[in-house]
Amino acid sequence: METLYFSPLLLGINLMLGCAIASTALWYFARPYCGPGVWMSGAWTLNLGIWLFIGYMASASPWLNIAGNSLQLAGEALLMVGVFRFLGLPPPWWTVPASAGAMSLVMSWHWFVAPINTEFVVTFYALIGGLLPIQACRALWVAREEPELSGVRRFVALAFAGFALITLLRALLGLIDGLQGIEHVDVTRSVPYLLPYNFGIPLWVIGLVGLALMTMRRILADSRRHAEQAEDSAERFERLMRITxxxxxxxxxxxxxxxxxxxxxxxxxxxxxxxxxxxxxxxxxxxxxxxxxxxxxxxxxxxxxxxxxxxxxxxxxxxxxxxxxxxxxxxxxxxxxxxxxLEQQLLHLATTDPLTEALNRRAFEERASQALQRSQRQNLPLCLAMLDLDHFKQVNDRHGHITGDAVLREFSLLCRQRARATDLFARVGGEEFILLLPDSDLEAAAQGLERLRTNLAERNLQGLRISVSIGLAEWRPGETLEQLQQRADTALYAAKVAGRDRLMRAT
CATH class of the missing domain: 3.30.450.20 (PAS domain)
Known part of the structure; x- marks a missing residue:
């Protein structure tokens, strides 16, 4: 413990622990940005490796030595992977198991197969640790996206490049000592060992600070961009509000x-x-x-x-x-x-006869079918009458079609005035009309139609005496609209044969 106390390792432990805590805070406040979460994982993995190495120094356990060195390299690799994630580049995840696995193989050979000069072990560790930052430095230096981050990106790249240089120099010095057969029993007296703690870790901390600055700069840039977009959206909304x-x-x-x-x-x-x-x-x-x-x-x-x-x-x-x-x-x-x-006008045009303003055949059939279904469901009476103006062809032949059209219009108006709001009145032919009377039995319907016929006989339409023949049928349960209309039409024919100007009931 005295060796640990007087070595720079203790300072390095404190610095790396502080970096791990700071990385955790950065990840928490920078969510959901990519990168800080991987940096946090790397920092804590590196710290775990350091603590395992301290355990090795206290217990001389080879397993702790192997795990400690391997996890430290895995943590460094994760930090570099986080840089790629932050830049939106494909992350080289393979470097994490590759670096940790290679170190585990060398350390296992050293402990369990054939001892290796510890300076060569240090060289191998430093070589991997020095190569890992180089790929991240290159990615940071050549990145072209987000120009506002270019300055801080290059600052981080230079810090990690300095760390890589120090670590590779450590590897070179370890190699020289190993080739000369020098092996330090107390590693705290070894220059290759002390070099990264005295110079490398400060550069590593500077690099992490740069990563935090880079993240905050991106957050600020995005906030500014979002504010500008919000301002533009508000302006567009205001313009739309004014011109719509x-x-x-x-x-x-x-x-x-x-x-x-x-x-x-x-x-x-x-x-x-x-x-x-x-x-x-x-x-x-x-x-x-x-x-x-x-x-x-x-x-x-x-x-x-x-x-x-x-x-x-x-x-x-x-x-x-x-x-x-x-x-x-x-x-x-x-x-x-x-x-x-316009919709009402179009609906009126689509459902009414243009000459008489009565319903047309199509509209009548649609609405009559609904009325028939209602009568069937509720067991209500319903009647249908066919109306035909008597000798109407003579009106057209003697007085002209203009007079004939005027007669049709006046007759239609009279029928619509006499009809109830629930009745359906339509023109189905030249001078032939149809009237549906829901909620009316045969007797009530006949009385109303007789009043209509009498009233028409007492009037002059365009100065002419006009009469009407009517066929009336009452709906029978199970009967279709077509069948009902056929019976009313038969009754109308009977009224014509019987001398016209009368109402005949269907049998």
Whole structure:
């Protein structure tokens, strides 16, 4: 222990222990950057090797000598591998088992096969320890990525190059002593032994300090870059907020904390009046519960709601997305009144007859099928009537198609005015119409249609007396729409044969 106390080994132990602790702190605060974790592993492996070597000095155990020297070289190799990891280069992991394994073989031969001059053992150890940093020095010196790190990279490269030079000089001196047959019983008196402790370890510590500086420089550079990106993103967001044709709001717990100018235009409110307001206050009272649901969902999908502008409702589309984990959200609101009006217009064109404004055949069949299914499920009555204007061809022939079209329009208007909201009225041919009456039995339907026929007979359409023949059928359980319509059509034919201007019920 006295030898240890007066040797530079004790100082080296303290320095390497401090480096291991510092490397651990660097790894902890630099996560998830690659490199510091490997440096930490290397530093602690190196320390373990030193302590095992101290155990050898106290016990003269060959196993501790073999393990101590091998682990020290493995720790040095790990530190160099960490440099490659930090630079984003393929790490030479093979150097770790290669260096430790080669040293283990030499030490095992020395202890268990044939003793070797200890100076040759020192030479072999120093040769491996000197070659390991060289590859890391070259990688640090030639790296071109991250120009802001070039200065500190070269500083670290020079520190490790100095360490490699000292270690290789140690190998040369050990080789000279070995060739001269010199063998130091007390290694603390050996120049090759003392050289790395007096000069190499300080350079090693400087190199580790440089690695820490390099890591911190990268963190600072990345932080600056992220700050610039965040500033650019904020600027882009601000520009988008100003030029977009949609109202955009930033929300915190459902309240507006920021809004673009378009939102002021959209809702005819000043920015001061909007900030701090609840989002649901922009919408009709009936929509406020749904707005709260959309805030909770924040799925980014568009949803149609009824918004308010000066207490006047208009069709709006809103999409809400999560902006931050702290509860902030962004919402985009568009006035879709024109689109909705166009959709309604297109739907009207697609489902109605352009001349009479009655439903067309396709729309009638779709809706009638649904009504029929409802009657079947709930066992409700349902009737269907076929209506045909009498002698309509004569109207066209005598008075022209313009008059004939006007008659059709007036008749359609009369039927739609007489029909209930749940009834379906459609034009299925030139002067032929169809009427579906849900929730009506045969008697009630017949009474209503008789009133329609009588009212038509009392009117003049375009100055002409027009009559209508009607065939009426009541739905039977299990009957299809086609079958029901066929029975009503048969009843209509019977009304025509019987002299027209009458209603006939299907059998």
């Amino acid at each position: 044709q949609a109202g955009v709001v930033v929300l915190e717990r459902g309240r507006i904390v920021d809004a673009n100018p378009m939102l002021e235009t959209l809702f005819a409110r000043s920015r001061e009046h909007l900030l701090g307001a609840e989002l649901h206050s922009l919408f009709a009272p009936a929509e406020q519960i749904r707005v709260e649901e959309l805030l909770g969902r924040a799925d980014g999908q568009p949803h149609d709601l009824e918004a308010l502008r000066d207490a006047v409702p208009f069709a709006a589309e809103i999409s809400i997305a999560q902006l931050r984990e702290d509860g902030r959200q962004v919402a985009e609101i568009r006035d879709v009144s024109r689109r909705k009006a």
